[in-house]
Amino acid sequence: MTDPMIRLDGATKTFPGTSTPAVDALSLEVPTGEIVVFVGPSGCGKTTTLKMINRIIEPTGGTITVDGVDVRDREPHLLRRDIGYVIQQIGLFPHRTIAQNVATVPRLLGWDEDRTRARVDELLVTMGLDEELGARYPAELSGGQRQRVGVARALAADPPVLLMDEPFGAVDPIVRGRLQVELLDLQARLRKTIVFVTHDIDEAIHLGDRIAILNVGGHLEQYAPPEDILREPATPFVEEFLGPERGLKRLALRTVADLGELGLGNCVQADASVEEAAQVAAEHQERWIGILDGDRLRGWAWVSDLDGARRAGDVETSLFRVALSAEDTLRAALDGLVRSRTGVAVVLGPDQRYDGMITLARLNQAMVS
Amino acid sequence: MSPVLAQASGGIRWSWIGDNLDDIWEATVEHLWLTGIAMVVGFAIAMVLSVLAIRYRRLYGPITATTGVIFTIPSFALFFVLAPFTGLTVLTAEIGLVLYTLLVLVRNTVAGLDGVPEDVKEAARGMGYTRNRLFLEIELPLALPVIIAGLRIATVTTVGLVTITALITFGGLGRFILDGLQQNLFVPKLVVGAVGPTVLALVLDGALLLVQRALTPWSRRAAA
Numbered sequence A: 001m002t003d004p005m006i007r008l009d010g011a012t013k014t015f016p017g018t019s020t021p022a023v024d025a026l027s028l029e030v031p032t033g034e035i036v037v038f039v040g041p042s043g044c045g046k047t048t049t050l051k052m053i054n055r056i057i058e059p060t061g062g063t064i065t066v067d068g069v070d071v072r073d074r075e076p077h078l079l080r081r082d083i084g085y086v087i088q089q090i091g092l093f094p095h096r097t098i099a100q101n102v103a104t105v106p107r108l109l110g111w112d113e114d115r116t117r118a119r120v121d122e123l124l125v126t127m128g129l130d131e132e133l134g135a136r137y138p139a140e141l142s143g144g145q146r147q148r149v150g151v152a153r154a155l156a157a158d159p160p161v162l163l164m165d166e167p168f169g170a171v172d173p174i175v176r177g178r179l180q181v182e183l184l185d186l187q188a189r190l191r192k193t194i195v196f197v198t199h200d201i202d203e204a205i206h207l208g209d210r211i212a213i214l215n216v217g218g219h220l221e222q223y224a225p226p227e228d229i230l231r232e233p234a235t236p237f238v239e240e241f242l243g244p245e246r247g248l249k250r251l252a253l254r255t256v257a258d259l260g261e262l263g264l265g266n267c268v269q270a271d272a273s274v275e276e277a278a279q280v281a282a283e284h285q286e287r288w289i290g291i292l293d294g295d296r297l298r299g300w301a302w303v304s305d306l307d308g309a310r311r312a313g314d315v316e317t318s319l320f321r322v323a324l325s326a327e328d329t330l331r332a333a334l335d336g337l338v339r340s341r342t343g344v345a346v347v348l349g350p351d352q353r354y355d356g357m358i359t360l361a362r363l364n365q366a367m368v369s
Numbered sequence B: 001m002s003p004v005l006a007q008a009s010g011g012i013r014w015s016w017i018g019d020n021l022d023d024i025w026e027a028t029v030e031h032l033w034l035t036g037i038a039m040v041v042g043f044a045i046a047m048v049l050s051v052l053a054i055r056y057r058r059l060y061g062p063i064t065a066t067t068g069v070i071f072t073i074p075s076f077a078l079f080f081v082l083a084p085f086t087g088l089t090v091l092t093a094e095i096g097l098v099l100y101t102l103l104v105l106v107r108n109t110v111a112g113l114d115g116v117p118e119d120v121k122e123a124a125r126g127m128g129y130t131r132n133r134l135f136l137e138i139e140l141p142l143a144l145p146v147i148i149a150g151l152r153i154a155t156v157t158t159v160g161l162v163t164i165t166a167l168i169t170f171g172g173l174g175r176f177i178l179d180g181l182q183q184n185l186f187v188p189k190l191v192v193g194a195v196g197p198t199v200l201a202l203v204l205d206g207a208l209l210l211v212q213r214a215l216t217p218w219s220r221r222a223a224a
């Protein structure tokens, strides 16, 4: 394993005039190129920990290194230019245009005009912001757009490390979901080392390669990939913090594609004989049968309706109302399965090609393995 | 209309104004100078005091209290207190004028700087601004609308006060009022002495407003 990008070793902060530390001897390592999410109840020290990394808050004990260098050995303002920083309130400069806002750190670093302008244009595109927005002032943008500008500004000088303190906390759930997906897309390309603070466990599960669950005083309750935390919460605190529906949350971490080959399922071709259809249905212990036209799924019919027909395809079929694709989560699959009359969720590939069906048994098997 | 005024207006020599445009212009320029010096010096001192008040919070109370007390001293009284030390000079007048600008300028500058959103400052620090650059490039520009609002009030006040300091300096447009009073209510002079500063104040106020709009395009677009 390569060296961790960020290492906290007994990091401690006792604020002046307080007796108990806000963060007490916290040790953890953030691997290079991963998203680590700090999550925990309000006041547990997430923000304090984050701000100790870029010395907005000076630690009162322990050591913090970024890229192998003790942060105390660097001038704070120089250290910070190498670390992207996004806060919940965003803090865009109201008197500067969007383009100027994004150009902040390049300007501080003394980049020349052309390079800065090219970088700003590139980032606006990356963040899905219209070029014409560059000339506007922050007050003339929507909340979601401002949030994107905040991220673009943090990425401007291409820092290897990004600190994000509840960056999507102030936008509505729909926009937040979209921003989360965008962040993951971005991360797939950029491979930054990201420390992300939230108090929303679902956001943590969705984004984190690893999750650090903190308790009051910056006490680390568990530090592991989301899958592990959901499967095996280390402490009662973690279990309670994860809340109900842990199983569903685990399902949300996996996709239909993770199930691998699904097989034909309870289906026959339209030209199969009625006897064959009845036999396939019996094998699957179902009273219905799916009817295929080659690699297309025509629909399904009750086995009892086949009486008197010659071929399985001769009777009228009902449509499967819920179809999934490979990138849907297993949680969506379960939802589809529950909503369908046949008790299965159909998976379609490109061009509506039939890829198989998911049963409850199949889901179960995936989760215990 | 009172009989006295009606009688007086019968024999008013308005032509005096046209005959003495050079004089009036000279007095206007003088008035502007007296105002300008007071504003520039007052603004400089106010900036220093404001920065001190912001950096060292303990000083904020004493600074605003002192400038506040000065502001409540009647102007005549202040000038007469100063006169024994500095005489009936322009210096006396300017000291008084500068002192009077301080309250408004300090209060607005501090309010403006205080009004800069905390998240904006934190974001700036987090991206690697040094303290001085943060002040010059972020805090000061964002405080500008409130600072200039203070400058406008202080300027209008000072233009009016300069009319009164004519008692000491015999300079500026106020001297026409003194003349007019001595010459048995010579109306044209009184009118020039009274209307002149008013017009001047309006013009300067408007000019500062334009300056503010030019310097802070973002604040108007934001409000729109």
Ligand SMILES: Nc1ncnc2c1ncn2[C@@H]1O[C@H](COP(=O)(O)OP(=O)(O)OP(=O)(O)O)[C@@H](O)[C@H]1O
Pocket (backbone or CB within 6 Å): A015, A016, A018, A022, A040, A041, A042, A043, A044, A045, A046, A047, A048, A049, A199
């Ligand atoms: N400047 C400060 N002075 C004194 N105490 C502070 C200061 N900043 C934070 N604290 C205290 O330190 C503790 C941790 O605060 P912190 O902001 O890190 O919490 P958090 O986990 O980010 O919470 P939230 O989810 O509400 O943002 C809290 O008890 C808080 O009151």
Ligand SMILES: [Mg+2]
Pocket (backbone or CB within 6 Å): A046, A047, A048
């Ligand atoms: Mg916080």
